[in-house]
Each structure stands twice: as structure tokens, then as C-alpha cells.
Amino acid sequence: EVQLVESGGGLVQPGGSLRLSCAASGFTFSSYEMNWVRQAPGKGLEWVSYISSSGSTKYYADSVKGRFTISRDNAKNSLYLQMNSLRVADTAVYYCAREGLGTGAPLDSWGQGTLVTVSS
């Protein structure tokens, strides 16, 4: 069974940093591209970042470019999101999501999410 478990969320002051982790199990992690998607309280889904299976290709939403860094450790079956210079607008539940195989593959498995609250 595919499992994605996020951790690392919490309360942080504006301008602070936080590192989210996503532990993957039940599939060959190194074969899959991964994404982070967030959802602000009471709002819709917003894609945050993408990383290829090898980690060599990364994409970011304009709203986080230059502040967030996505990475992965295939030996540890883990995905990360380093978040710096956090803003109040970054407050959201952050989900890690697996991208299925093949062109145009959907986000076929999601974690339960971890809440990040940016507030003074």
C-alpha cells in the first residue's frame, strides 16, 4: 500500500524557516516524480513544487520561487521542502503527492498533510 507521511509543520514567525519532510513507503520511491501542493485555510489547492525522480529537475510556483527548495533522498525514501523567508500568506496545509508514471500522469497518491502556520 502506498503511504506518504508528511511531518515538520508548525508555528513559525514571519521571516522564519521550516523544513518539511515526506516519508514514502509501499512503492519504489526512486522511480517516481514528486510534488508539494498546499491549501490555505478555507481555500483551494495550490501547486508549490515538482522534482523529478532523480532530483535533477525542479520546478516552483512563482509564489515560492527563490524562497523554497525541494529535494529528495532516494536512499531514505524521503522528500523535503525547505521553506525560508516565510510569509503569513504561506500559512497552509502542505501535502506531498506522488506523480504517476507516464506523460500527463496525475497526482495519484497524497499524504495526509502537515499544517504550517506563519504568524507573529
Place this chain on the structure above:
Amino acid sequence: QSVLTQPPSASGTPGQRVTISCSGSSSNIGSNVVNWYQQLPGTAPKLLIYRNDQRPSGVPDRFSGSKSGTSASLAISGLQSEDEADYYCAAWDDSLNGQVFGGGTKLTVL
């Protein structure tokens, strides 16, 4: 303001058929496949329809998807109370180099 446009709400009575639209542009829906996600209250999103009209195993055939040009739609027939949820369309955007989502449609079963 979401890149893909969905109606904020939809409703129907049990047994009815409802459709949810999703409008985009040539850089997203016009040139890439559309996926749909269902988010039940208090839970993580779940894949509902992929590659425009494909259902993952376990998704009832009451759910169907279609795409034409720069628009897509999700249809739910035989509406049931457990279908009450938020529904999101999504597609890759070639200009933004990222996934784009619709703003979500809250479906109410009356």
C-alpha cells in the same frame, strides 16, 4: 485568482446528474490532459479522473470526465449524499512549467 476557472458551487438532489466545468487556455488544458480530484470534508484530495476521462480503480462509473479544446467537465450521475465534496480540475501548464488547479467547486447534495 486560479488559472483554471470552475464554478464555486454546484448542487443537485439524490439521483440527479450534475456537471462541473473547468475552463483554461491553450497552454494548459488546450495542450495537456486534465485530471480531477475529489476532496471530502477534512481529508486529503483523492484522484477521481485522470487523463481527461479515465477512472482509477475503485472510482464508481457514475463519475465521468471529458475534454474539448480548452475546457473540460466532470459529470456525476446518480448523485449520492456521499458525493458531497469539493472537486478540483488540474492540468500541466507549459508556460508556467507547473501544475495549475481550478479554484474548486463545492458540490452540495440537497
